[in-house]
Amino acid sequence: xxxxxWNDFFxxxxxxxxxxxxxxxVFIFMAAEVISLRVxxxxxxxxxxxxxxxxxxxxxxxASKEGQK
Numbered sequence: 001x002x003x004x005x006w007n008d009f010f011x012x013x014x015x016x017x018x019x020x021x022x023x024x025x026v027f028i029f030m031a032a033e034v035i036s037l038r039v040x041x042x043x044x045x046x047x048x049x050x051x052x053x054x055x056x057x058x059x060x061x062x063a064s065k066e067g068q069k
Contacts, residue, residue, distance in 0.1 A: 003009040012019040 010016060
């Protein structure tokens, strides 16, 4: 489709509401997906860090108990 002006481009042949509305919705969902992935990634990293810290503490504690026997 060839437009005579930028105004014609933004009007999209009378379907601007549908076209630009769809574009906005897609970008909103893409941004929400990126935010969701970052939140999940940070949560998993925090859980993994806590797991590692707990595992190191329990290994250290069991080693010190064995050393006392």
